[in-house]
Amino acid sequence: MADSTRWSRIVMAGVITGIVMVAINGRGGDEEKPQARAPVVPSRIDIPSLGIKAPLMKLGVDDGRVELPPYEKPNVAGWVTGSVVPGDKGPAVILGHVDTKTSPAVFYRLKDMRQGQVIKVVRSDGKVAQYRVDTIEQISKNRFPADKVYLEDGLRLITCGGTFDRDENEYRDNLIVYATLVET
Structure with missing residues (x-):
């Protein structure tokens, strides 16, 4: 039982980390990245x-x-x-x-x-x-x-x-x- 609680916490930490990363980046991993802007001249x-x-x-x-x-x-x-x-x-x-x-x-x-x-x-x-x-x-x-x-x-x-x-x-x-x- 202690093993399953430990794995549950690891999985939950991974899910939370993923949600935080999506929130910080404002998008999921499979969306296109914005195109680089041309340098100002x-x-x-x-x-x-x-x-x-x-x-x-x-x-x-x-x-x-x-x-x-x-x-x-x-x-x-x-x-x-x-x-x-x-x-x-x-x-x-x-x-x-x-x-x-x-x-x-x-x-x-x-x-x-x-x-x-x-x-x-x-x-x-x-x-x-x-x-x-x-x-x-x-x-x-x-x-x-x-x-x-x-x-x-x-x-x-x-x-x-x-x-x-x-x-x-x-x-x-x-x-x-x-x-x-x-x-x-």
């Missing part, structure tokens, strides 16, 4: 004061070097996938060309940005991250402020600037816009 950048509305592409980092948007798509900017999604806490970095060999590109007018102006980034989840410009900095590419760009909170817009070095076939400086998140 930024899809467009809007800078109303400059008349910029540009699609965003993903830019990877390979061997410590950030990929650049293709020159064949001068009106597209790129979000660096190693940075946070704009609207989330942390540094979000977006790159764009200033020009091509034949015409201005997406960030051609970035030099005209002023403190206090608004930058909006539309995300794939329907949210819009809104930033306010803090400072604009033109700095030699040899002194690029990597810690300030890639470690501090906020949005960073980066393009080329300064004088064009014909021997190196590139601009000598970077133009960097630093902005703080004001709402998502």
